[in-house]
Amino acid sequence: MTNAPPRLRVLFDEATIQRRVHELADAIAKAEPKDLLVVAVLKGSFMFAADLIRALHRAGLSPQVEFIHLSSYRAATVSSGRVEILRDVESDVRGRDVLLIDDILESGRTLVFAKDLLMARGARRVLTAVLLEKPGKRAVTIDADFVGFVCPDVFVVGYGMDVGHSYRQLPFVGVVTTDDEPDLFEAAS
Ligand code: 5GP
Ligand code: MG
Numbered sequence: 455m456t457n458a459p460p461r462l463r464v465l466f467d468e469a470t471i472q473r474r475v476h477e478l479a480d481a482i483a484k485a486e487p488k489d490l491l492v493v494a495v496l497k498g499s500f501m502f503a504a505d506l507i508r509a510l511h512r513a514g515l516s517p518q519v520e521f522i523h524l525s526s527y528r529a530a531t532v533s534s535g536r537v538e539i540l541r542d543v544e545s546d547v548r549g550r551d552v553l554l555i556d557d558i559l560e561s562g563r564t565l566v567f568a569k570d571l572l573m574a575r576g577a578r579r580v581l582t583a584v585l586l587e588k589p590g591k592r593a594v595t596i597d598a599d600f601v602g603f604v605c606p607d608v609f610v611v612g613y614g615m616d617v618g619h620s621y622r623q624l625p626f627v628g629v630v631t632t633d634d635e636p637d638l639f640e641a642a643s
Contacts, residue, residue, distance in 0.1 A: 462621075462628040465610060466603055471585075471626065472505065474602045478583060479509030481600055485581060487551040490515060493543055495568060496523040498557035501614035501622070502585040502602075506555060517553065520545050526564055537567040548576035557615050558605065559584040561593035569596070586610065586627070 492510070494503035503519075510517055523541035552572050559565055559582075569580045582598040586605035605627075611617050612624030621630070 460630050460632060462612070462624070463631050464626050464628045465605070465608075466613075466627040468625045471602070471613060475502070475505045476509050476512070478600050478602060479506060479513040479515075482510060482553065482581070482583065483513040483515055485599075487515065487517075487553065487581065488578070489550045490517040490553060491520055491545060491547060491550050492517040492553045492555060493520045493522055493547075493568070493572065495554065495556040495564065496521050496541070497622070498615045499555050499585070501625075502557055503555045506583065518545065522568060524564055524568060537563055539571075543572075546575075547572050549578050551579045551581065552577045554580055554582045556582070556584050557586065557613075558610070559587045559596070559598050559601070560591045562596040563594055565598065566594045566596045585613070 520543040522543050524537055525540050526537045554568055565582055572580050583600035584598040585602040587601045588605050608629050610627050611621035612626050612628045614622050616622045
């Protein structure tokens, strides 16, 4: 045990994330979505979605934007296996191409739940984009159409993602640690 304050190790830095977001936007534009509705899964994807949506604009797309607030983790860091809708989308998705944006694809339950919901409501096509994918963790079968980075099997924070409501403001993705490694970054909180 140590009483050292929490520190952060940077996994994906700001410039690397921004470069990748623009590559993803170009790839999404190549899929030629029609009548595109972006649905960002709150809360964790808000920063990724904000950057990706602006990159989609620069890639020549004019998406409408919606949010769905889903919860499977609550305040814990272990998935409960259940997905709840805390706030639903307001737009009609019938006949539209939807781009579902989430922060992390882990068990796949969140993304499968959201994709099935939107397909059942009559979306023409549901594409999925995630910032991070943790391989080997899937409990249900789903692959995201667009993946930012493959993520090691560690609990990450920052760039919208939290632990206990903290760290969402960070412009990079990092790992909270109490180790004394040389490349550690002082936690801002
Ligand atoms: P899944 O339903 O695929 O198991 O879980 C995906 C959701 O779990 C993500 O949208 C995210 O909210 C949460 N999650 C999974 N891994 C992490 C992690 O390492 N850090 C944080 N902050 N959230 C995670
Ligand atoms: Mg989430």
